Ligand SMILES: NC(=O)C1=CN([C@@H]2O[C@H](COP(=O)(O)OP(=O)(O)OC[C@H]3O[C@@H](n4cnc5c(N)ncnc54)[C@H](OP(=O)(O)O)[C@@H]3O)[C@@H](O)[C@H]2O)C=CC1
């Protein structure tokens with residue numbers, strides 16, 4: 017059996033909490049990874065097949081992401097074992113019970129992630145007075161609705177273009193996962209001249225070399241349909257998105273979708289990781305050897321948490337979006353320059369920068385800030 021200590025190193029996790037409320041069918045885990053820079057921020061993920069390992073890996077990604085983004089926050093993440101498409105009243109009960117169960121852990125501020133949204137954060141806030149990514153009516157900046165992460169991802173892609181000799185005008189983009197991150201990334205990139213040649217969700221892939229309209233696909237999703245049901249284009253199974261020939265491939269769904277076993281199927285020049293931990297480290301290494309540039313998740317998808325942190329500290333939407341554009345452009349360039357100079361993978365360069373920052377923050381704290 018994997019225990020959390022098998023996953024631990026000098027940075028964390030600081031704390032792991034399992035919660036169980038049989039009366040409402042709640043099983044959940046909170047991992048507070050590192051809080052040296054301040055209380056941890058990270059999303060609540062709801063999916064039937066989450067795990068302690070996934071939660072701990074995602075919490076570490078948040079530690080690195082928040083450090084890279086220069087936020088006064090550590091990293092944490094939580095998971096709820098459930099189908100997010102359950103009836104709304106049951107979902108509300110589950111989220112409220114989870115919020116109450118973790119309410120005393122003030123070193124964790126919950127935000128939205130896969131399977132949760134602004135409405136869920138409003139329920140958390142109502143229970144424990146602490147969450148980010150709130151609806152506007154509660155003074156929040158609705159980051160999923162506005163597409164904060166997609167906005168950041170588009171800026172990361174633009175900053176990466178000179179490093180892979182690409183022009184955004186006419187660049188062919190394939191997006192795996194058409195939720196909040198995937199849709200908005202597609203929308204912002206299409207607005208700058210990129211051509212969205214393919215998109216997928218959990219039920220299917222749609223391919224159209226002449227280009228798909230992200231807003232039309234979004235409307236289909238809003239009707240409860242799959243992108244594969246779009247009439248303009250060639251439909252196939254969800255797996256087929258990996259084989260689409262393109263210039264920019266954007267994973268925006270689950271972890272480990274590209275591994276050592278299928279990395280050779282990707283036919284692209286740039287992978288911009290919108291999802292958290294979508295590629296295994298072995299897959300990133302193989303792609304690097306083939307000359308494919310891979311923008312690491314915790315650098316490229318920081319837009320959401322920057323927005324969340326700025327909301328928490330009272331900033332306006334405009335200030336948050338300006339900060340995302342500035343930070344994502346600067347950080348992507350810094351990481352890719354360091355990777356080029358040191359002849360290492362972008363992830364290696366990025367981890368070095370982020371870990372140095374976390375260790376410096378830990379050095380200022382009693383017990384490294386772990387208690
Ligand atoms: N929201 C945010 O601001 C941030 C999110 N992220 C990360 O981005 C990723 C996506 O998050 P988000 O967009 O918020 O999540 P959503 O729940 O809004 O969307 C997830 C999308 O992924 C699709 N999906 C699920 N399984 C598969 C699969 N096997 N193949 C293809 N598509 C699949 C879903 O399909 P269907 O619609 O059919 O269910 C859905 O379209 C996650 O890894 C998350 O941690 C990272 C930073 C910030």
Ligand SMILES: O=C(O)CCC(=O)C(=O)O
Nearest residue numbers: 058059127128320321324
């Ligand atoms: O919006 C948030 O605060 C959550 C951010 C997050 O979980 C992520 O960046 O993966």
